[in-house]
Amino acid sequence: MIEEILDIQTKDGAMETFVVRPERNGPHPLVIFMMDAPGIREELHEMARRLATVGFFVIQPNLYYRAGRDFKNFGPHVLDEDHPARERMRTVRSKMTIPPVMEDVGTMIEWADEHPDAQTGGPIGIHGYCMSGPYAIAAAARFADRIAAAASFYATHIVSDAAESPHLNLAKVKGELYMNFAEFDDLAPPEMVAEMDRLFEEAGTAGELEVHHGVHHGFAFPERWCYDKPAAERHWERLISLYRRRLD
Secondary structure: OEEEEEEEEEOOEEEEEEEEEOOOOOOEOEEEEEOOOOEOOHHHHHHHHHHHHOOOEEEEEOOOHHHOOOOOEOOHHHHOOOOHHHHHHHHHHOOOOHHHHHHHHHHHHHHHHOOOOEOOOOOEEEEEEHHHHHHHHHHHHHOOOOEEEEEEEOOOOOOOOOOOOHHHOHHHOOOEEEEEEEEEOOOOOHHHHHHHHHHHHHHOOOEEEEEEEEEEOOOOOOOOOOOOHHHHHHHHHHHHHHHHHHHO
16 A cells, blocks of 8 residues: 655645555545544554555545644543543644534545546545544535545534534435444433434435444444444444445
8 A cells, every 4th residue: 555644735724644545556536534532543544544455545634733733642541531631632622613624625625636546526435433423424515516425433413503513414415424323422322313313314315324232432443442343343344335335
């Protein structure tokens, strides 16, 4: 594979981005891999590489770039209650509203359309974990003519009063959505998941909402305490089959 870390210039600054793609048989379909709240780390790079090995041009941006280059990875204690790293992350995370992230997605699409190894003007896939789950679904509505497949995994605040909250624009989506939740998740409680499921069905959008039973928020991350290999592999099966179905 070919991989590099480079800056994609946005109107708000240089967005550090991990880019990985196959060495041969390009150009390849674009997949945008959106990080979770703890930030960019090798664990996420490894997950991006897995997608590249099956034929996708994957870009993984540091969405915290507006806060500066020191805000990239908050370390293993970011999930510990009352730890300074958690409070530091929350300060940056609170500014991560949907509209500026949608601008970043648009910039990434424009950048990839100029890259010789990515399919110019072709269908795009996007997926996000945790805080980025809503971004992925919102992007499918904002860029409906390009995004053919979008997935979210244990998304937080999937139904909220935020501008461009995913539940507001489901009917605008032209591609296929896959929304996956953990049974045990304080950040996406059952009543929120049930409401999203109702709105999803009401909108008539193509796709599926699924709850993985017996697992906790973060189950797909190999370095997380709650990693569940069977559920994680099922998540890969769902995601890769979605992308192969809609992007190939």
